[in-house]
Amino acid sequence: MANKDKGTGYRFSKKSSGKTYSLVEIVKSDTTMANKGPDNTVLAFPIVAILELIIALGSTLFLVLFSLLKNAPLEEHANAIITTDPAKAPWYLMGLQEMLEHMHPTLAGIALPTLAVLFLMVIPYIDHSKEGSGVWFTSERGKKITKWTAIYTVIVMIAFVVLDNAFPPRELLRDVLPNLITQSLIPLTVMTFLVLLPVFILMKTTKERKPTAREVMLVLFTVLFFTGIVLTLTGFLFRGPGFHLYWPWDMPNGYNPFDGL
Amino acid sequence: MKNLVQNIMEKVVNSRPWKAIFRHGWPDNPLDRSLIMTSNLFLHLHPVRVNRKSIKASYSMGLGIITTVMFTILSITGIFLMFFYVPSTELAYFDIIKLQTKVPFGQLLRNMHRWGAHMMVLTSILHMVRVFYTGAYKPPREFNWNIGVLLFITTLGGSFTGYLLPWDQLAFWAITVGTSVAAYEPLMGKTIKKILLGGPEVGQAALTRFYALHIMVIPAILFILIGVHIWRVRKDGGLAATDIKDDDMEAENGE
Incomplete structure (x- = not known):
C-alpha cells in the first residue's frame, strides 16, 4: 500500500505528501550573520598590526619626548613634622579632596564615590537595549542631550563651588543647626537636586513618550563626568596655600600646582 | 639584486626553523594572513577579518591600546627602577636622588x-x-564594561601606591591626605586605614x-583583568562599531 518516490526510492504511506523535511520551529535569535549587512570586512593582517604598531610607537615617542622635556618632581625628604601647604592628593583624587571642602568626609569621601562606582557598574543593566550600540551619542537627540547637560553641569558645579565657598552653611549655621544637617543633609540635598534637575528637564522635554533608558544614562553620566572635571580642576588648579581659592597664575608663596604632579 | 633577495626570502620562509616557529608561509596571501592570526599567541587576540568600521580612527581613537601600551611601558621601566630602589624610609629618597644623578638615563x-x-x-x-x-x-558587552570599571579602579590603585615610593614631602602628604579619607568610612574605615598603612600613620610599614x-x-591584577578585558572584546564580537547596520552607515556618509 505504499507509494514509492521515483527520485529517492523511499516508501511513503498514501496519505503522506512525500516530504522528507519539515519545519519544526522558528527560533528568534542572532546568528553570526543575522541583521548584518553585506560583508564589510578586511583581512586583519597586516592593517590592524600596522595600526597598533603606529599607535604604540607614537604614544611611546610622545612619552619619551615629554620625559626629556619635563622632569618628575622630587621635593625634600619626607617629614611627618613639617606639613606642606597645601597638602594635596594626586590629581585624579583632587575631585574628592575638593568635595571634602564642601561636605562631611563620610559623604564626600565614601558615600558619593561609592555611589558613583555603583552607578557605573549598573549602567549596562539599566540601559540594556541594543539600539545605538557603536554609534556616538546614539542619535542627534542624544548629541543635543549630552551637549546641554555638559553646559548645565559646568555652570552649576562652578556656581556650587564658588557659592559654597563664599557662604558655607557649615560655618554660617554652625550654632543654629546640628552638624548632621549643615555638613551632610544640606549638601546632599543640593547635590541630589543638581543631579536630578536635568533628568527632570529631560522628562518634561520628551514629548509623547518616556525618555529612553539611554537618554537618562546620557544625562547622568554626563553630569558625573563633567562634575568630575570641574571638581578635579578646581582642586588641582585653583586651590592654593590654606586650600583657599586663587587664580592659578596668581598663587601666593610661589606655589605652582603643576609642581605637584 | 631583486632576484637574490627573493631567493633568500624563499629559502628562509621554506626552511625548517621558520616552519617550526611560524607554521605558515610569508603573510602575503589570504591563507597565510589568516594563519598568522590564528597561530601566533600575540596576534590571536585579533580576528582574522575585521570590520572596516571598527578600525576607523574617529571611532575608538585607539585609547584602549594606548592604555595597554602605557601599562607595558610602566612594567618595563618599573622593573628597571626596582634595580636601583630599596623601599626603606632611610634609603628610598636617596636611592631616587642617586638614580637621577648617578645612573645613566636614570632621570629619563x-x-x-x-x-x-x-x-x-x-x-x-x-x-x-x-x-x-x-x-x-550595551549587550552583549555589559560584563566587559564591568571589567573595565574594575580596571579603572585598579589603575588608580596602582598609581596611588606608586605615589608614596619616592618618600619625599609630596609623596608623604599626598598619601596622608588620601588615606585619611578612608578612615571616614563609618563601619570599617579605621580598620581599612590601619590595614593599608600597617600602623596609625604613614611610616615604614606603609612604605x-x-x-x-x-x-x-x-x-x-591588572595583567589578568587586561587579559580578560581584551579576550572579552573578541568574544563579544569585536568593537561595538561592528553593530552599526550598513544602511545607517550609508545614510551617515550620504551614499
Whole structure:
C-alpha cells in the first residue's frame, strides 16, 4: 500500500505528501550573520598590526619626548613634622579632596564615590537595549542631550563651588543647626537636586513618550563626568596655600600646582 | 639584486626553523594572513577579518591600546627602577636622588615611569568615556564594561601606591591626605586605614605595604583583568562599531 518516490526510492504511506523535511520551529535569535549587512570586512593582517604598531610607537615617542622635556618632581625628604601647604592628593583624587571642602568626609569621601562606582557598574543593566550600540551619542537627540547637560553641569558645579565657598552653611549655621544637617543633609540635598534637575528637564522635554533608558544614562553620566572635571580642576588648579581659592597664575608663596604632579 | 633577495626570502620562509616557529608561509596571501592570526599567541587576540568600521580612527581613537601600551611601558621601566630602589624610609629618597644623578638615563627612566602613569590614568578615563558615549557597554558587552570599571579602579590603585615610593614631602602628604579619607568610612574605615598603612600613620610599614602592592599585587591584577578585558572584546564580537547596520552607515556618509 505504499507509494514509492521515483527520485529517492523511499516508501511513503498514501496519505503522506512525500516530504522528507519539515519545519519544526522558528527560533528568534542572532546568528553570526543575522541583521548584518553585506560583508564589510578586511583581512586583519597586516592593517590592524600596522595600526597598533603606529599607535604604540607614537604614544611611546610622545612619552619619551615629554620625559626629556619635563622632569618628575622630587621635593625634600619626607617629614611627618613639617606639613606642606597645601597638602594635596594626586590629581585624579583632587575631585574628592575638593568635595571634602564642601561636605562631611563620610559623604564626600565614601558615600558619593561609592555611589558613583555603583552607578557605573549598573549602567549596562539599566540601559540594556541594543539600539545605538557603536554609534556616538546614539542619535542627534542624544548629541543635543549630552551637549546641554555638559553646559548645565559646568555652570552649576562652578556656581556650587564658588557659592559654597563664599557662604558655607557649615560655618554660617554652625550654632543654629546640628552638624548632621549643615555638613551632610544640606549638601546632599543640593547635590541630589543638581543631579536630578536635568533628568527632570529631560522628562518634561520628551514629548509623547518616556525618555529612553539611554537618554537618562546620557544625562547622568554626563553630569558625573563633567562634575568630575570641574571638581578635579578646581582642586588641582585653583586651590592654593590654606586650600583657599586663587587664580592659578596668581598663587601666593610661589606655589605652582603643576609642581605637584 | 631583486632576484637574490627573493631567493633568500624563499629559502628562509621554506626552511625548517621558520616552519617550526611560524607554521605558515610569508603573510602575503589570504591563507597565510589568516594563519598568522590564528597561530601566533600575540596576534590571536585579533580576528582574522575585521570590520572596516571598527578600525576607523574617529571611532575608538585607539585609547584602549594606548592604555595597554602605557601599562607595558610602566612594567618595563618599573622593573628597571626596582634595580636601583630599596623601599626603606632611610634609603628610598636617596636611592631616587642617586638614580637621577648617578645612573645613566636614570632621570629619563623615572620621568617615563611618572608621566606614563599619569597618562595611563588619563587614557583609561578617556577610554571609559569613549565607550560610554558610543554605547559600547550595551549587550552583549555589559560584563566587559564591568571589567573595565574594575580596571579603572585598579589603575588608580596602582598609581596611588606608586605615589608614596619616592618618600619625599609630596609623596608623604599626598598619601596622608588620601588615606585619611578612608578612615571616614563609618563601619570599617579605621580598620581599612590601619590595614593599608600597617600602623596609625604613614611610616615604614606603609612604605613596605605600598611597595608590595605596587610592584606585585596590582600589576598582577591588572595583567589578568587586561587579559580578560581584551579576550572579552573578541568574544563579544569585536568593537561595538561592528553593530552599526550598513544602511545607517550609508545614510551617515550620504551614499
